[in-house]
Amino acid sequence: MTTFGFIGLGAMGRHMARHLVQRGLPVTVFDSNVQAVDELVRIGAARGASARDVGEHAQVVMVCLPTPDIVERVATGEDGVAGASAVKVFVDHSTTGPTVTRRLAAALAQHGIQALDAPLAGGVAGAESGALSVMVSGDASAFATARPAFEAFAGDIAYLGAQPGLGQTLKLVNNMIAGSALVTAAEAVLFGVKAGIPAGTILDVLCRSATARGFAVQTLLADKVLSRKFDFGFRMDLMRKDLRLALGEAEAVGAPMFASAVVKQFFDTAVANGAGSDDMTRVVHQLEKLAGATIEQVQGSDEQR
Structure with missing residues (x-):
């Protein structure tokens, strides 16, 4: 054996x-x-x-x-x-x-x-x-x-x-999508919250939407952020490391990285502010501060999850 x-x-x-x-x-x-x-x-x-x-x-x-x-x-x-x-x-x-x-x-x-x-x-x-x-x-x-x-x-x-290296390349592709989707989805949900729709209602609908549901919405936002558990289990500094690797490798092969370069800055800022060991889902705190709103269940409301 x-x-x-x-x-x-x-x-x-x-x-x-x-x-x-x-x-x-x-x-x-x-x-x-x-x-x-x-x-x-x-x-x-x-x-x-x-x-x-x-x-x-x-x-x-x-x-x-x-x-x-x-x-x-x-x-x-x-x-x-x-x-x-x-x-x-x-x-x-x-x-x-x-x-x-x-x-x-x-x-x-x-x-x-x-x-x-x-x-x-x-x-x-x-x-x-x-x-x-x-x-x-x-x-x-x-x-x-x-x-x-x-x-x-x-x-x-x-x-x-x-x-x-092919496995490593595909893993970087995977994490680029995960990190970018988290930031983009959080930004979109906060837009809805600021416009007057409870976060729980937004995510309830998005989790049933054929076009919007997915890992970022269902696992990261609806489960880990809305509950304020922030316990997906992947550190902020590790996501930042993966995005940095991805940008470097993409430059080497000549692939454009406009959106991912912006997303990396959110993780750069979080790490610079001492949140490197935090769960990566806490990156939404930066967007919440800018929006003056949070992605959380409203206590005592009628919204259903």
Whole structure:
């Protein structure tokens, strides 16, 4: 049986690793958060002492980490996975961008390690339920080797081809749409609120509208913002990072980014104001302040959700 390793037991990674263990796959885990490792060890995972140690015990090493710098350090830095003897396939579930992915794939190839970029969509809820979407590119044989792990935590697996970075490009496309749709939808709802329609009524109608309903309206605004829970599970600074990556990669291939460049400024401002660790849905606060109105359920009103 193929052995697996998982590095990065954060908001999503801990659930993904849990699904591997529950599927009966042999998994060695590592994270700087010892408590997160302890939780996985209690249900049957093996404890790794370092990133390299994980690679000494696992043929397929999977990582889910917050920034490209950390991914590269874990992969090829001192005490990184590349120096290990067992690892044959390195799978990056982080959002690092295609440029970093191609550089990393070339570096790992020098150590005889095949690289897959396999970024994710679906958020924390998808990771928890095992219903993530995973967008994979890299060698087909490496994909076949890693696929049993993908099947443990993903409801949709898209293999995009052998060229490194295609998965990363599609993930940036996904997050560009998510971030832009959130800002645009919030702006539109606030227009309706300022004109005299309760936010709950607006979103109730939009959630039934064939032309307006969708992720931004139904999941982000109607569920996370209207309730003032703001708990989608994706940090503001990470969305900003992804938009910055997208703009850079788009410029490299000559794709226009007029709208996305404006949207990024909302996340830039939020991070500059100290909200980087906040949930990304709190970006609507900036629009609410400008509008002098909020997207929230009116207490004691007759509006129905």
